[in-house]
Amino acid sequence: MSFSKTFSPALREIRILCSQTGSASASTRQFILSKYPLIKQHNPDLPVLIREASGTPARIFARFEMGAEKHLELDNMSAQEVESKVASLLGL
Numbered sequence: 001m002s003f004s005k006t007f008s009p010a011l012r013e014i015r016i017l018c019s020q021t022g023s024a025s026a027s028t029r030q031f032i033l034s035k036y037p038l039i040k041q042h043n044p045d046l047p048v049l050i051r052e053a054s055g056t057p058a059r060i061f062a063r064f065e066m067g068a069e070k071h072l073e074l075d076n077m078s079a080q081e082v083e084s085k086v087a088s089l090l091g092l
Contacts, residue, residue: 003038007090013047014039014090015061020052024075027082028058035083058082062089 016032018025032050039048058074072089074082 002092003035003087004042005092006042007046007092010065011046011062011090012065013049013061013063015049015051015063016058017051017053017056017060018058018074019056020054022055025056025058027077027079028060028074030079031082031086035086060086060089 016028018028018032036048036050039046058077059071060074061069061071063069070089072085074085077085
C-alpha cells in the first residue's frame with residue numbers, strides 16, 4: 001500500500017477515530033504514527049482529522065465529493081490489516 005502519492009481530488013476529508021489507550025485501537029494508533037506524516041507530505045491541503053476519546057471504537061471515515069461518505073471499523077485488527085483496509089477505502 002503506497003500512501004506516498006497524491007490522492008484523488010474526489011477525496012475531501014479523512015477522519016480517524018480511536019481510543020487513546022484501548023488495546024483494540026493500538027494498530028490504528030500505530031497507523032497514525034507511521035503514515036500520517038507521509039499522507040500530509042503528499043496531500044498537504046487534505047484535511048486529516050484525528051479524534052481520540054476513551055472507549056471509542058477504532059474507525060475511519062472518508063468523505064468524497066458530493067457528500068458521499070464511506071467508513072470502516074478498525075477495532076482489533078493487526079497493523080497490516082489496518083493499512084490494507086485504509087488503502088482499499090481510499091482507493092489506493
